[in-house]
Amino acid sequence: MPHANAPLTELGRLRLARCVVDEHWPLRRAAERFQVSVTTAHRWAHRYRHHDPAGMTDHSSRPHPSPHRTPTRTEHRIIKVRLQRRWGPARIGYLLGQHPSTVHRVLTRYRMARLAHVDRATGQPIRRYEHPAPGDLIHVDIKKLGNIPDGGGHRVHGRQVGGHNSQRTPTGKRNAHGNPLLGYGFLHNAVDDHSRLAYTEILTDETKESARDFWHRAQTFFTANGITVRRVLTDNGSCYRSRLWRDTLAKGGIDHKRTRPYRPQTNGKVERFNRTLLEEWAYARPYASETERRDAFPGWLHFYNHHRGHTALGGRPPASRVPNLTGQYN
Numbered sequence: 442m443p444h445a446n447a448p449l450t451e452l453g454r455l456r457l458a459r460c461v462v463d464e465h466w467p468l469r470r471a472a473e474r475f476q477v478s479v480t481t482a483h484r485w486a487h488r489y490r491h492h493d494p495a496g497m498t499d500h501s502s503r504p505h506p507s508p509h510r511t512p513t514r515t516e517h518r519i520i521k522v523r524l525q526r527r528w529g530p531a532r533i534g535y536l537l538g539q540h541p542s543t544v545h546r547v548l549t550r551y552r553m554a555r556l557a558h559v560d561r562a563t564g565q566p567i568r569r570y571e572h573p574a575p576g577d578l579i580h581v582d583i584k585k586l587g588n589i590p591d592g593g594g595h596r597v598h599g600r601q602v603g604g605h606n607s608q609r610t611p612t613g614k615r616n617a618h619g620n621p622l623l624g625y626g627f628l629h630n631a632v633d634d635h636s637r638l639a640y641t642e643i644l645t646d647e648t649k650e651s652a653r654d655f656w657h658r659a660q661t662f663f664t665a666n667g668i669t670v671r672r673v674l675t676d677n678g679s680c681y682r683s684r685l686w687r688d689t690l691a692k693g694g695i696d697h698k699r700t701r702p703y704r705p706q707t708n709g710k711v712e713r714f715n716r717t718l719l720e721e722w723a724y725a726r727p728y729a730s731e732t733e734r735r736d737a738f739p740g741w742l743h744f745y746n747h748h749r750g751h752t753a754l755g756g757r758p759p760a761s762r763v764p765n766l767t768g769q770y771n
Contacts, residue, residue, distance in 0.1 A: 471486075571635060576663065576671055580633075580710045581681075582708060586628060589729075626644075629641065629659075630714060638760070640658075652681065653686060746759050
């Protein structure tokens, strides 16, 4: 397409060329008539003689020879390193002695997928899926999270002050070196595949009994919101391989699926929820104690389900896909 200030469109070029070629106007007269230079009038008349009306379109300004283009051998080396090691432009450039921008242009020219869209283990494009209805698949996982000492931990105050606060926090348990054991919180998470609606509890362990009791409450939550659970996907943790877990799901008529070993990507939706949870709640601000952080969790979870825009949902919150939630009746 011609630029905004171009005196001739494709139709204007054709009219100029026909005046010169078909009606035998002098170039200077045609140039004055269409308010362009004689050189421009000659160019469009020349194209019309050789290519007819098809020659009135703009041609690429790219030169036919490119003497400074990256050699083909170097391009092939760049592609080989990308496929074998799944490195980005910067690391490939340092290895091969090329500027990262040069490597990026080569990867773009060969239509290489972004690393974010590639499985690092196999190099194959990530297969993304979404079940058509809420409850078709629930992703379940456990995230282990260290407790915060009274006064704040090392993420806020540094190792020296954080360690001092840990020593002062009464826990009743100490290790072999006499240091207090602050313990961990175990976040049991259940995320609906279709709506991304999440239910989470912070428990004291990850035993099979805790996993069973958590699932009973999670299923009650989903049922109360009009979601009938049909399948559950977990990793291969010991609590999910137990007979207690298997029998609990079987009694509810729910199919249990497990991910392939060492393939957390299969359970990617709850893994991504874990990351969001850490970034936006667990480490979002300096908490003075573990109690303060846990008190902030119910409000954050409500915000996540009802108000936080989700990129996979077109900027809408998970509640927008669950009609039975408060304020979502239709």
